[in-house]
Amino acid sequence: MLAQMLRFSGEALGEARSYKLISAIVTPRPIAWVASRNAAGAVNLAPFSSYTFISYNPAKILISLGPGVDVLKDTLANIEARGEFTVSSVTAEFLDSMVDSSFAYANGESEAEALGIALEQGSSVATPFVKGVAAAMECTLDRIIEVGDRDHHRLIIGTVTCFHVDPAVWQGDRIDPKAYRPLGRIGGPLYQERGEIVVRPAPRERVSRD
């Protein structure tokens, strides 16, 4: 006989258990390593894994930011103030510096500088991205949506104004999925490198190819 599914009421779970559960179920998550500048120009760098793309004409991405401790997270305050940011991809060689950059440095103190992370100038925005990453996107702010629930999440939607791709992961007219190996977040301190890739064409493609 099949064991009965465990069942948890969303409302009754409470914040900590709810976070544990949802962040373990919705995995692996890509990681947006977000650079932004504060009003004085200092570059802030922090990772966010509540992240996806939401459209492609033009390409738009979405990042969900939780509340900061006492004040807004620097990333949110900076993007609100400047209307732009960049997103760098995170591959294995950047794991340690990406994790270290999630430490809550004071506003105006640059994680990139403190951790010795080299940056490369953006071309369509004044915010740099991380030098040497496999891919990066420059973005202008489209809008910020307040989710409005008890945990005060804000959704940042950005329009991609420029893509950067390392030629080492480029083949023909696209990114080579075997060469491009972004890390996935599994929850808490757990990360995953991309495993074996399986190929399964969508049904219509299967028919038209036969």
Ligand SMILES: Cc1cc2nc3c(=O)[nH]c(=O)nc-3n(C[C@H](O)[C@H](O)[C@H](O)COP(=O)(O)O)c2cc1C
């Ligand atoms: C891999 C990883 C993913 C994270 N994802 C998120 C996220 O999706 N949303 C969020 O609010 N914080 C997330 N954090 C925490 C932020 O990185 C952290 O709060 C950081 O200090 C924010 O920096 P800031 O204040 O400079 O913006 C994540 C941390 C790590 C290590």
